[in-house]
């Protein structure tokens with residue numbers, strides 16, 4: 001069994017990618033299960049095999065503890081951690097080869113609270129990977145791109161789990177723009193040139209030093225462009241995951 005967490009900022013396309021990639025895997029005759037770990041979600045573009053909403057309910061948490069929606073989401077993250085043994089058993093009983101986990105809309109609830117790394121560690125003692133989404137439209141500007149680079153480095157620093165980086169919603173940008181962002185990720189020099197050209201003052205200084213710091217540590221964030229609407233990039237995404245999780249073998253035989 002392989003466990004794959006889909007992480008990204010709010011609205012970056014986590015849930016739809018979970019839906020599309022699971023369908024793609026099913027078409028390639030892979031045995032896949034989907035877990036929804038977002039307690040605040042109202043509708044999902046897939047039917048989860050395990051749903052955290054069966055364990056915690058945001059509305060009743062708001063009523064019971066007299067909290068607003070954000071306070072309730074924070075408390076829900078801790079309540080989910082408390083239920084991890086049951087959730088983990090449910091996942092194990094599915095006996096699937098691949099488990100895709102859609103994480104909460106607000107990334108910080110999962111990535112930057114104590115419960116997140118605890119959930120990742122306890123959910124299953126199986127090989128894991130994290131998929132971090134760079135929203136293509138947001139990342140088209142070097143300032144936003146560097147902010148996202150920093151967030152993905154922060155996520156890596158929290159989980160120390162192998163990470164795959166995707167440029168999501170790439171159907172929303174012209175091909176040249178997509179190639180430009182992918183080039184920034186493959187070749188930091190081109191990113192530096194874009195920063196020099198398009199930014200000035202403190203924004204330029206900060207972006208340049210932030211990206212240099214990340215590259216000096218040796219962290220790599222090569223982006224694979226994907227679209228959950230057109231299925232573009234699913235093969236490359238799958239190959240990157242296979243490489244990380246199995247050293248190049250198929251998930252199942």
Ligand SMILES: Nc1nc2c(ncn2[C@@H]2O[C@H](COP(=O)(O)OP(=O)(O)OP(=O)(O)O)[C@@H](O)[C@H]2O)c(=O)[nH]1
Pocket residue numbers: 008009010011012013014015016017038104105106168169170171172226227228229230
């Ligand atoms: N064009 C296009 N739109 C997309 C793509 N992926 C997601 N979207 C749209 O972007 C919006 C957000 O997508 P979601 O999949 O809900 O993103 P999310 O990260 O799960 O969002 P939250 O969980 O609410 O933070 C929806 O309106 C999707 O239809 C894509 O590949 N292409």
Ligand SMILES: [Mg+2]
Pocket residue numbers: 014015016038041102103104105
């Ligand atoms: Mg979602």
